[in-house]
Amino acid sequence: MGHGPAVKLGKDNAASYKSKLGIVLFLFYTMTYFGFVVINATNPALMEKVYFGQTLAVLYGFFLIALAFVMAIAYNHFCTAAEKRLN
Numbered sequence: 001m002g003h004g005p006a007v008k009l010g011k012d013n014a015a016s017y018k019s020k021l022g023i024v025l026f027l028f029y030t031m032t033y034f035g036f037v038v039i040n041a042t043n044p045a046l047m048e049k050v051y052f053g054q055t056l057a058v059l060y061g062f063f064l065i066a067l068a069f070v071m072a073i074a075y076n077h078f079c080t081a082a083e084k085r086l087n
Helices: 015-042 056-086
Strands: none
Touching: 015 056
16 A cells, blocks of 8 residues: 655756756856865875964864755755746
């Protein structure tokens, strides 16, 4: 037994837009994270420098976490708008 989907599913006209946006955001985040890795690999002493009472490694790490949340909210906002506009 079981149940079907909670909503009627149909064609998603915004799918290509959402895919492209997701890829762009993924590449942007990947490059930002790659910067973190490169600094750690090539100049680890830079990550030990203290700014605002914390090391650059900690600040960069928190920045990466915050960036992921902001990008997720932006992705949801733009995808929802595209769905309303195109579907």
